[in-house]
Amino acid sequence: MSVLDWFANPSNWSGTDGIPTQMGFHLLYTGIALVIAAAIAIPLGVVVGYTGKGERLVAGSANALRALPTLGLLILLFLLISPVVPGQMVYVIPTIVVLVLLAVPPILAGTYTGIQSADPDAVGAARGMGYTKMQILWHVQLPCALPLLLSGIRSSTLQVISTATVAAYLGLQGLGRYIIDGRAQGDFFQMAGGAILVAALAFALEIAFTLLGTLVISPGLRRTSRRQRTPVPPAVGAIPRSAR
């Protein structure tokens, strides 16, 4: 018996406890948490980056909330809302809250540093061309912020994907189910299988984000080689001094 046997067993790939179903649930919880976190963090980050104010307060409190122990907070929330929330939501709400708390800080940091570090030459040029402040934000600063923003989302995804295993603690599905059930049943191959699947999923998402980056980020921003300061050739049609 080994982990490979667990993977090779066809009954582990089908049914409500099968690997595809659990992966689907895992991605679902991750996706919901990331969407909510992005909806909170990106506007907040834009405001902080644009106005330049409140960076320490906002970033500091986001990071402090993240230091709350995930499992402890999960159980506390469950015990608190259990008398008032009916049905399945009582397991889902604490899980999503806990994952959102983890996901917000990287996206927030990525957004406001991205906006703040938008190339000032580009901003200046836009202002010179007569763009309004909102147009500058939307057409220049946000696209320039995209690499850092995407890297923030990427870092956040990685954390949420590996922590979403905690959903299984409250009886929900997801790849954590293999880890927790495997431990309880003494089936360590199941545990190892679950862990390997989480790592594989994280790896796949990393690759997906790299591809997304090449698609979405403007080529000018992607130029990572040293900027070659080639001398600008004189404008075509300029009359040479000697000929005047």
Add this chain to the structure above:
Amino acid sequence: MSTTITRRRLSIAFATTAAAALVLTGCAGQDALSSDGAAGSDGDTVIIGSADFTESQLIATIYSHALENAGIEVKEQFNIGSREVYMAALQDGSIDLLPEYSGALLKYLDTESKASTSEDVVTELTDALPDGVSMLDISPAEDKDILAVTQETADKYSLTTISDLEPHMAELSLGGPPEWKTRVNGVVGLEEVYGLTFKEFVSLDAGGPLTMTALTSGQVQVGDIFSTDPGLTANNLVALEDDKSLFAAENIVPVITTSKLDDTIETTLNAISAALTTEDLIAMNGEAATGTSLGSIADEWLADAGIN
């Protein structure tokens, strides 16, 4: 310029020292992952283990304090996990002694067993125990897994026994520990003996706060609760009668590695087993639920029972 170089050298030196200190603290001390088998088999130290729920730790604490008072060297290794995990630890020598529940242990070792009374369980268990492991006297104190429902659920479906669940099973969710999914004393047995396939099985904890809260708040309609849980009466829950005797008699019994057994240990543990009653367990569980330390509860019980 020389001050800059000195400062650089100082910071490099400081960083190296800090890194080295971290590495050394990691190497020093006990390796947390190493099996305690080698350390435990030195002479007389008895390593006491327990499962991952309060009552098991409580009884293990009682054993631990009593044996220490009797002059035996003990080492505590509590909160290991479910039976599937700690039985492996017992057999490989990582732990030597732990409190067990006779019927549950029997059903784990021999899934075909049909014994249900205390005496039958003892007879079969003595044979079923693996080589090198022995059991001492059973205690009259019992703590069984029971299926509990709220008073409202019991009234709604007219439930008094587990069999009464069968016509309504498609509407009911069962809550229990993850190990129940594969256990005879769990989902597997409920299906074989009672023909019960619930709407869903929600993995929570072994008769702990998660299951209790889910049950009382209505997230699950049927929950695995321990019969000595003071929350049964406190939350007005109904314990369904096990009319087909799926869950056998669960007397507390010390299970110990045979090579570690000696007269002192045997006498002390048997005295504890004889003095322990189900009411004691309920009372102690109640105290533990209010936050009193297990050590003080154990000492109090030992003093009242007159042991050491």
